[in-house]
Amino acid sequence: MNYFYPFLIMSISKLKMFKQLLRLSKLTSKNLKQSRNYYTVKRKAINDEQYVAKQIKQKIQAKGPITVAEYMKEVLVNPMAGYYMHKDMLGESGDFITSPEITQMFGEMIAVWLINEWQKAGSPRPIHIIELGPGRGTLSNDILNVFNHFKVLHKASLHLVEVSPFLSSAQARRLCIQSSLTSNDGPAYRRGTSHHGIPVFWYNTLEEVPSGYSLLIAHEFFDALPVHKFHQVHGSFKEVLIDIDTKDESEKRGEYKFRYVLSRHETPMSKTLIRKGETRDHVEVAPDSILISQQIAERIKKLGGVALICDYGHYGNGTDTFRAFKEHKQVDPLVMPGTADLTADVDFKLLCSTFDSDKDILCMGPVTQREFLLETGLQYRFEMLKNTIKDGKRLKNLTDCYNYLIDNDKMGERFKFLAVFPAVMKKIFERCPVVGFQTAPH
Ligand SMILES: C[S@@+](CC[C@H](N)C(=O)[O-])C[C@H]1O[C@@H](n2cnc3c(N)ncnc32)[C@H](O)[C@@H]1O
Known part of the structure; x- marks a missing residue:
């Protein structure tokens, strides 16, 4: 059995680990009997589905066409009625599904990987477990179970960076025995105590998270950050903007619709965000992703830790990826804004170049989700769980979930993993390489 979680066994005695893993497998197969259920979060009564659309329309009427980034921000995080601010968008009854929601095996593999990297750094304490954009809190919950x-x-302690107060209360219900909103006595807007007895805090931004050795995870967070879109016309980049679609009749039917227009000239954003020698006709850039990557780098190099960024994306060759999802179907992002999720593929080359520009940072990947999960031993975990399940339906469900995570035509290829370390870890990695990232240094 010493092939199971081989990387963890590097740092803990084989026998002890083996016993612990057996116990873990019992624990999780018991949990599996209850099967992952999608609890329904009560929706705040928003009578006006057109609220966001009306706001956008007013904005455009007042100052002309807006950038795609402005549109995305308004649609997703408008405090009154933004998409993330008032609904539980995940799961079968929602608009899309993510890996942690598919099976707890996903969070388990990430947790074991984090523990292994923490041990290689000498098991420093206190530990700040940080998640950016935790959705329903499922991944953090699975990580805490393994820890x-x-x-x-x-x-x-657990630190959650979540812009939506609505989702923060859903996360608290999943993770905590008790939690409450705080008065203005610190950066956290909510505090609680987890089922395992550790303190949990919620913040609006990563910068507000207090100093400490950090195990940071961002799963499907970067793809929600607003992008600017550019289109190359006769050798110069014009910005794609969003305007009111005056010709469309849908507003008369009670539906708002917008349309793309091109800026007449280069914009300040196209001048600053387009790289020299860019050859693509269509380019998307999320400035917030550069900013947040810099904040992650600062934290990791000063305080120690590791960051794992998992998202769907490309390596600098993606073009027109801005899209919307509603009830598991791709829909027009310009129709009825606020009622569908908006997303754009993450440019991992941009993230890597931000991290690589800091000599005190070591960045590895991106590798595909399939590579990461198989190299970290998902197949052994799957086999182990399979052997504990007798019921045919549950077995099929587990097999489907496993395949969904790693099949190249499902989540295996499109989802990428990027790891960030302080450069001082380099020497240690020569002796104990980072599992999951051995095949693909960028
Ligand atoms: C696509 S969901 C991913 C949820 C979860 N990580 C998962 O994989 O199931 C995006 C999450 O990021 C949060 N979010 C989006 N933009 C944010 C921002 N600018 N700052 C903090 N959280 C944000 C959303 O509220 C939501 O929790």
Whole structure:
């Protein structure tokens, strides 16, 4: 059995780990019996589905066409009625599904990987577990279960960066025995205590998270950050803007619709965000992703830790990827804004160049989700769980979930993993390479 989670076994005695893993497998197969259920979060009564659209229309009427980034921000995080601010968008009854929601095996593999990297750094404490954009809190919950199992929660705390107060309360329900909104006595807007007894805090931005050795995870967070879109016309980049679609009749039917227009000239954004020698006709850039990558780099190099960024994306060759999802179908992002999720593929080349520009940072990847999960031993975990399940339906469900995560035509290829470390770890990695990232240095 010493092939199971081989990387963890590097740092803990084989026998001890083996026993612990067996216990973990029992624990999780018991959880699996209850099957992952999608609890329904009550929707705040928003009577006006057109609220966001009306706001955007007013904005455009007042100052002319807006950038796609402005549109995306308004649609997703408008405090009154933004998409993330008032609905539980995940799961079968929602608009899309993410890996942590598919099976707990996903979060387990990430948790074991984080523990292994933490041990290689000498098991520093206190530990700040940080998640950016935690959705329903499922991934953090699965990570805490594994950390608790391996008894590494001593002096640990969980820090969630979540812009939506609505989702923060859904996360609290999943993760905490108690939580409450705080008065203005610190950067956290909500505090609680997890089922495992560790403190949990919520913030609006990463910068507000207090200093400490950090195990940071961002899963499907970067793809939600607003992008500017550019189109190359006769050798110069014009910005794609959004205007009111005056010709469209849908507003009369109670539906708002917008349309794309091109800026007449280059814009300040096209001048600053387009790289020299860019050859693509269509380019999308998310400035916030550069800013947040810089904040991650600052934190990791000053305080120690590791960051794992998982998202769908490309390596600098993506073009027109801005799209919307509603009830698991791709829909027009310009129709009825606020009622569908908006997303754009993450440019991992841009993230890598931000990290690589800092000599105190070591950035690895991106590797595909398939590579990461198989190299970290997902297939052994799957086999182990399979052997504990007798019921045919549950077995099929587990197999489907496993395949969904790693099949190249499902999530295996499109989703990428990027790891960020302080450069001082380089020497340690020569002896103990980073599992999951051995095949693909960029
Ligand atoms: C696509 S969901 C991903 C949820 C979860 N990570 C998962 O994989 O299931 C995006 C999450 O990021 C949050 N979010 C979006 N933009 C944000 C921002 N600018 N700052 C903080 N959180 C943000 C959303 O509210 C939501 O929780």
